Amino acid sequence: MTQYKEIKAEILAIGDELLYGQIMDTNSHWISQELDKIGVRVVRRTTVGDNRDAMLSAFESAEKIADIILITGGLGPTNDDLTKPLLAEYFNCELALVPEALEAVRTFFEKRGRELTDTNKLQAHLPTKCIYIPNELGTAPGMWFQENGKIWMSMPGVPHEMKRLMSDHVIPRIKENFTLPHIYHKVIKTVGIGESWLSDLIQNWEKNLPKHIKLAYLPSLGQVKLRLTAFGDDMDQITNDVENEITKVKPLIDKYIFGYNQETLEEAIGRLLRTNGKKVAFAESCSGGYITHLVTTVPGSSDYFQGSMVPYHNHFKNKLLHVDQNTLKEHGAVSEATVIQMAENIKTMFEADFGLASSGIAGPGGGWKEKPVGTVWIACAMNGKTITKKLQLTQDRMLNIQLTGVAVLNMLRLCIEGKTE
Amino acid sequence: MTQYKEIKAEILAIGDELLYGQIMDTNSHWISQELDKIGVRVVRRTTVGDNRDAMLSAFESAEKIADIILITGGLGPTNDDLTKPLLAEYFNCELALVPEALEAVRTFFEKRGRELTDTNKLQAHLPTKCIYIPNELGTAPGMWFQENGKIWMSMPGVPHEMKRLMSDHVIPRIKENFTLPHIYHKVIKTVGIGESWLSDLIQNWEKNLPKHIKLAYLPSLGQVKLRLTAFGDDMDQITNDVENEITKVKPLIDKYIFGYNQETLEEAIGRLLRTNGKKVAFAESCSGGYITHLVTTVPGSSDYFQGSMVPYHNHFKNKLLHVDQNTLKEHGAVSEATVIQMAENIKTMFEADFGLASSGIAGPGGGWKEKPVGTVWIACAMNGKTITKKLQLTQDRMLNIQLTGVAVLNMLRLCIEGKTE
Numbered sequence: 082m083t084q085y086k087e088i089k090a091e092i093l094a095i096g097d098e099l100l101y102g103q104i105m106d107t108n109s110h111w112i113s114q115e116l117d118k119i120g121v122r123v124v125r126r127t128t129v130g131d132n133r134d135a136m137l138s139a140f141e142s143a144e145k146i147a148d149i150i151l152i153t154g155g156l157g158p159t160n161d162d163l164t165k166p167l168l169a170e171y172f173n174c175e176l177a178l179v180p181e182a183l184e185a186v187r188t189f190f191e192k193r194g195r196e197l198t199d200t201n202k203l204q205a206h207l208p209t210k211c212i213y214i215p216n217e218l219g220t221a222p223g224m225w226f227q228e229n230g231k232i233w234m235s236m237p238g239v240p241h242e243m244k245r246l247m248s249d250h251v252i253p254r255i256k257e258n259f260t261l262p263h264i265y266h267k268v269i270k271t272v273g274i275g276e277s278w279l280s281d282l283i284q285n286w287e288k289n290l291p292k293h294i295k296l297a298y299l300p301s302l303g304q305v306k307l308r309l310t311a312f313g314d315d316m317d318q319i320t321n322d323v324e325n326e327i328t329k330v331k332p333l334i335d336k337y338i339f340g341y342n343q344e345t346l347e348e349a350i351g352r353l354l355r356t357n358g359k360k361v362a363f364a365e366s367c368s369g370g371y372i373t374h375l376v377t378t379v380p381g382s383s384d385y386f387q388g389s390m391v392p393y394h395n396h397f398k399n400k401l402l403h404v405d406q407n408t409l410k411e412h413g414a415v416s417e418a419t420v421i422q423m424a425e426n427i428k429t430m431f432e433a434d435f436g437l438a439s440s441g442i443a444g445p446g447g448g449w450k451e452k453p454v455g456t457v458w459i460a461c462a463m464n465g466k467t468i469t470k471k472l473q474l475t476q477d478r479m480l481n482i483q484l485t486g487v488a489v490l491n492m493l494r495l496c497i498e499g500k501t502e
Numbered sequence: 503m504t505q506y507k508e509i510k511a512e513i514l515a516i517g518d519e520l521l522y523g524q525i526m527d528t529n530s531h532w533i534s535q536e537l538d539k540i541g542v543r544v545v546r547r548t549t550v551g552d553n554r555d556a557m558l559s560a561f562e563s564a565e566k567i568a569d570i571i572l573i574t575g576g577l578g579p580t581n582d583d584l585t586k587p588l589l590a591e592y593f594n595c596e597l598a599l600v601p602e603a604l605e606a607v608r609t610f611f612e613k614r615g616r617e618l619t620d621t622n623k624l625q626a627h628l629p630t631k632c633i634y635i636p637n638e639l640g641t642a643p644g645m646w647f648q649e650n651g652k653i654w655m656s657m658p659g660v661p662h663e664m665k666r667l668m669s670d671h672v673i674p675r676i677k678e679n680f681t682l683p684h685i686y687h688k689v690i691k692t693v694g695i696g697e698s699w700l701s702d703l704i705q706n707w708e709k710n711l712p713k714h715i716k717l718a719y720l721p722s723l724g725q726v727k728l729r730l731t732a733f734g735d736d737m738d739q740i741t742n743d744v745e746n747e748i749t750k751v752k753p754l755i756d757k758y759i760f761g762y763n764q765e766t767l768e769e770a771i772g773r774l775l776r777t778n779g780k781k782v783a784f785a786e787s788c789s790g791g792y793i794t795h796l797v798t799t800v801p802g803s804s805d806y807f808q809g810s811m812v813p814y815h816n817h818f819k820n821k822l823l824h825v826d827q828n829t830l831k832e833h834g835a836v837s838e839a840t841v842i843q844m845a846e847n848i849k850t851m852f853e854a855d856f857g858l859a860s861s862g863i864a865g866p867g868g869g870w871k872e873k874p875v876g877t878v879w880i881a882c883a884m885n886g887k888t889i890t891k892k893l894q895l896t897q898d899r900m901l902n903i904q905l906t907g908v909a910v911l912n913m914l915r916l917c918i919e920g921k922t923e
Binding site for chain 1: 531551563622799802815851852903
């Protein structure tokens with residue numbers, strides 16, 4: 082990619098409502114994704130309020146670091162919307178009526194059987210240096226500027242209007258104006274190992290990565306994503322380069338890889354169960370239905386998910402899940418003996434191939450010396466054998482529920498794949 | 503409040519994954535809301551990648567415009583994380599081992615029965631000019647700097663770790679260090695009514711709100727929050743003003759109010775069940791354990807939550823939940839007759855005062871002309887009677903699961919409060 086000049090973009094979001102946290106800025110996130118797809122590198126995103134000085138200095142600063150500046154917001158007809166006058170000031174030109182734009186606004190209101198107000202007519206007054214870009218879904222037009230080899234585009238903050246302008250006008254025009262590098266991303270999704278242990282396992286491979294491939298660790302609850310990104314002039318070449326590196330790293334961490342790119346752990350579980358023609362059921366105590374919820378968010382999960390029970394008290398673990406009274410008395414609900422029976426019984430009741438169980442102390446209350454908050458037993462019963470695992474988690478209830486969920490789904494994955502020790 | 507110097511903040515988010523659009527930056531949005539609540543004005547939000555020059559110039563620029571600079575991300579133990587070394591460079595100091603921090607990391611791993619790696623030990627090396635802020639939920643410590651009257655705080659990008667650090671340390675320390683305007687917020691939480699209907703009901707009250715009280719509608723899934731915000735010099739005065747307005751508006755929307763401020767719907771349910779000494783159980787089909795999950799996220803829910811069953815197929819609805827074969831044959835699983843039996847049987851099995859049931863077509867598949875995707879029946883069985891409701895929801899599976907959850911919990915709330923028609 083060295084022969085390419087990297088094309089850099091900054092995304093500017095304008096609006097007090099963003100800075101006050103009243104509206105979440107999903108626009109900048111979406112634009113980042115769209116630019117990433119075509120190999121434009123977003124180098125910064127900035128959000129400023131409806132404020133003259135803040136906006137003008139954001140314009141200046143953006144022009145210094147970016148080839149493309151995409152602006153959303155501040156285009157309403159009201160006085161607190163400053164983007165248009167300030168762009169005119171910044172590019173040192175006047176606002177003038179654009180008949181085509183006025184016609185568009187008029188039509189927009191006619192279609193809705195509404196009268197055109199003077200305030201709305203003002204929306205057809207645009208900086209003389211900009212190219213008018215029609216906004217079919219709203220009244221604030223897009224404005225395209227080209228100055229000193231830099232491209233500026235101002236768009237309304239309303240997401241569906243902005244998205245239409247991006248797809249129909251901005252992306253195609255960017256492709257016309259710049260020679261863009263090819264870019265290839267692949268994400269390896271791992272579970273059951275922390276970021277630092279993962280990096281210890283693959284450090285030699287990481288050291289030897291070719292210069293045009295970048296590695297990023299993206300940790301989330303109980304999972305770590307490894308993102309490989311390659312830039313180059315030949316798409317097939319960089320795709321092969323990345324896939325080759327994945328072939329090299331896979332054996333080092335094979336046991337922890339559950340999928341690639343967008344696939345979630347629960348989707349991977351679904352894929353494995355479906356392809357193996359197996360069914361699953363869950364007996365959840367401390368995880369309180371969370372695992373079942375994850376599994377059933379996947380479309381088509383009814384093909385392999387049989388059902389679940391959440392017996393939250395010993396009485397019901399015995400009465401409805403048929404866990405032996407004495408086992409509960411002698412070992413307690415949070416014990417290996419109990420989760421084994423929970424897993425085996427739920428498997429039988431729901432006629433499943435795999436029965437999984439969780440029992441633990443989610444907290445914040447209920448812990449004691451021998452079994453502190455965060456103590457969790459999980460089990461997976463399958464034909465022939467039942468495996469168990471003890472987890473020592475955190476003091477945080479929600480975190481304990483989520484981490485138990487990840488651990489149980491990972492245990493199921495390893496059982497289906499026959500990767501258990 | 504004019505007598506106060508306005509305290510300005512910039513929020514810096516660090517990470518290529520944000521600029522690539524692979525992770526949505528929800529942190530900056532959340533931090534904006536928290537700062538807004540205490541009267542700190544967020545003047546800019548900036549996102550830059552894991553890049554030395556970009557980060558250093560973001561630091562410089564932030565120091566020029568803000569009194570408080572809050573930084574998230576770039577704190578992992580791996581090589582692509584630069585925040586810590588660059589802060590040391592920016593503040594012109596060394597990284598040195600902080601024994602307290604090392605102890606915290608060690609304990610964090612011991613609790614999980616894991617060995618401390620060298621990579622992890624590095625996380626205890628901090629810039630000598632920073633105050634070490636312990637992160638109970640992760641291994642990357644918070645770092646607090648105070649230089650030339652400006653405050654800097656660096657936090658991990660993992661949302662739950664950042665939120666804990668903000669609530670326990672950053673917000674209190676900001677209040678200590680600055681004189682902030684008096685602000686009183688109160689949020690009225692409603693469920694079961696749309697934003698526009700709500701605004702119709704309260705429009706006259708809203709028109710007559712005193713100038714120093716601002717009203718914001720904050721809609722979320724199936725719920726609408728009404729946030730009243732008063733600014734002033736006298737805290738008692740503005741508190742009374744807001745409470746007076748709430749006394750006025752309450753009768754207009756009483757049936758829809760489930761709580762105030764931070765209380766969630768599932769927490770309100772828990773409060774109502776506990777104070778009334780009642781127990782609850784759920785039979786979930788289309789909601790797939792989601793309702794049970796919500797209820798069990800609340801600490802102490804074992805006091806009133808008995809248990810749940812998720813029988814995902816007719817066979818198990820009959821075999822394990824004892825729904826009549828003929829009912830299932832004649833009316834189908836998604837029918838009033840079926841949810842009535844599901845609710846009444848789960849109530850009996852789990853010896854509860856309230857038995858709730860959901861059965862519907864979450865989608866995307868499984869719908870047909872008479873029962874399109876989004877058709878959901880819900881029921882609540884209590885002593886003496888069972889009430890039902892039919893919902894026509896969306897085409898989106900996840901949305902249907904969530905909206906069913908809100909509808910069932912709201913039905914339970916109205917039953918406990920005796921507010922059902």
